[in-house]
Amino acid sequence: MIPVQGYAGQKVAVLGMGRTGRAAAKALAAGGAQVVVWDDGPGGREAAENDGYDLLDLTKPTSFEGVTALIVSPGIPHLYPAPHPAIAAAWDEGVPVDNDIGLFFRSFATPDWHSFDTPPRVIAVTGSNGKSTTAALIHHILVENGRPAQLAGNIGRGVLDIDPAHDGEVVVLELSSYQTDLARSLTPDVAVFTNFSADHLDRHAGLGGYFAAKRRLFAEGGPDRAVIGVDEPEGRYISNQLSEGAEDDRVIRISSGQKITAGWAVFARKGFLSEYRKGRQVGSIDMRDIDGLPGAHNHQNGCAAYAACRTLGLGPKGIEAAMRSYPGLPHRSQLVGEKDGVRFVNDSKATNVDSAAKALTAFDNIRWICGGLQKEGGLEALLPHLDRVQKTYVIGREAEDFARQLTGADCAVCGTMEEAVKCAIADAVPGDVVLLAPASASFDQYDSFEKRGEDFMAQVTRHIA
Template sequence: MIPVMGFEGRRVAVLGLGRSGLATARALRAGGAEALCWDDGDAGRARAEAEGFTLHDPVRDGLEDVACLVTSPGIPHLYPAPHRAIAAAYGAGVPVDNDIGLFFRSLGQGDWAFHDTPPRVVAVTGSNGKSTTSALIAHILEEANVPVQLAGNIGRGVLDIEPPIDGEVVVLELSSYQTELARALTPDIAVFTNLSPDHLDRHGGMGGYFAAKRRLFAEGGPERAIVGVDEAEGQYLANQMVEGPEDTRLIRVGSGKLSGPGWDVSTRKGWLSEFRKGRQAASIDLRPVPGLPGAHNHQNAACAYAVCRALGLAPRTIEAAFASFAGLPHRSQRVAEIGGVAYVNDSKATNVDAAVKALDAFRKIRWICGGLEKDGGLEPLHGAAGEVLKAYVIGREAEAFALHLGDIPSEICGDMATAVARASAEAQPGDTVLLAPAAASFDQYDSFEARGADFIAQVEALQG
């Protein structure tokens, strides 16, 4: 646990008592603060009460003598409208923060100054690939015998990790919800993977969404920035981070050839290439790596490679670790091969851009898609559907979703069991049955993990 510093003897309100909220309450108590806990659900309040925390509704019970309100990332604090408790804090002039802000505020205190090699923090943000990039960085470091902890939007809550030991690296996956509100953001290395429309209702549009990601760099002032430059926003951000073309505090990452006197890592036709000062420093063939299929995973590999090079690892050490990376559940996860048909679970493809990248990674696709459609429309899918033999549409609004697929052959299935059964019945050897929903899961499931688990269960049932 990372005890929260700076609130000794003071009252701090904690709003939202899921995984990160309870960890925050414990860390506040460990640092000498009094945590006042609230959740709109009975189960969350019961969990906090069972651990001896005081229940305190910020609206009903007020915010008198409260030093700060700490909110969980899923709770709206601006758009489409602030939660009533956060609105009350704004009205009372009580600072609002989240666990990420408390983490950076507290991490460098205690025995930090006594480390021979100070621990470092790598923070990864972007629209797609954050989890795979973060997990891959941690895997490479583990394989290189570098102590590492993985936390944030993946794995453990940031305040729930152990105090870092000498030379350790803390790898954080950070969502836009987390970067937008944190009052302290000071990573040693910051990573921006890419940007595509997502969570637009929570950020008031695309500009607000990008601004939330950009805060990690603008507020944090990282020692080194690793920026994907395939989109205009990444190019802008990269430009903001340098004093000149040769500034190697920036590592640019792209899916095509990059040129210049700085530090670049590119992926092209399955090959990763590193260039420094115009000269090639390394080249790695990513095509045989089973845990990193497709161009989108090659970009994730390039970002992870850049981080590990910035941390001082040799190219061959990184290449060896790539080969043993198994990938993450629900992200281009090969579930089974039955009768020559591959079954792939990419339930994490919750937006159109992620689904496009999944479709680009496979051939002869029987595509299971649908769910709670997000802003931005489905038109980008049309150009990526060249290898789609047929779409099998699930979700409560499956008929409306299918109408947006244009000329892609489709069948309304409604639920996962029907979709897997129909795709399996029509698949031929060499086909891939791919779950890449291009939509959120909340119309039928609690999470994308639950949706992916249902797909896996239906595939396993095919095997008897």
């Protein structure tokens, strides 16, 4: 645990008592703060009382008397579509609002570091897609190369749940827009921006607000090194804002598909990763047979992880060896099994149109299972990739509307995962890939994308065992 610094003897309120809120309350108490908590749900309040915390209804007038700060869990809106009443009340009373990420960055460094030979480092990864894979891959590469490392944030452990840093340790954080948007302190040593596409538009009041939340990691944090995906205008904008010129090696530009030779760059084309510095190639990896990183989108993730690890002094050969042993993450291009020449791939994490499109480009002869709770923007961006799809099997509450938008596709409206897997298996022939890449949120039928992926795997296992 990381005890929170700066609040000893002060009254601090925590709003939301899920995993993040409970960890924040514990870390605040460990740092000597007087912690009061509130949750809108009776279950959360009961859990907090069982943990020994005092409840304070933060939505009532005068609740913030004597409160030094309000710490908010990431799922609670703080601005759009509308601020939570407790947050609005904190604003009115002049009480600073922060989150666990802000607490982490103000508390991670300790006086113990003066005795370390090598200061601990923080690598923070954000972007629309590929954050989890990139963060997990960086962590895997570090560990395989003998570097002490912890993985936390939106993946692995909560940021305040990790152990205090050891000499030379690297903490790898995956940070969502919900987390970067509110944190009052953002000071990573290395910041990574994977890519950008529309997502969470209601929470950020549109594409501009969503981008602004991502950009804060670079604009507010001032990292020593920035690894920026430049395949979209937003990434090119950030890299230009941070760089003092083409040869400024504080910025490493990454790409999947385009060659970059100016400055420090890492890019992948046709499955080959190349690193260029000052116009010369200094490293390369053939990624085509790395099982844990299939497809161009994962090659982009590989470029980001490679670049981040190079900033820490790791060599290309050590990085490549670790990439080849990377097992991949559950629900992200995860090979579930194979039978009679048909492969089954679980990409339940493809919760938006852009991530689903990238999943479709990674395979041929696809039996595509998709559908769920649609996000803003429609499905038009998927249409250019339907030439890889043999047939589509649509699930979810909005299955019929989803199928209508896939113009020209051979669609079967299945409704449930069980029916979709059954139909796909019945239609599949050797060489096909049955791919779950929903392009939608899961909440119409499942509690999470993990539960959706687990259902897919269970249905597949039942049929191929």
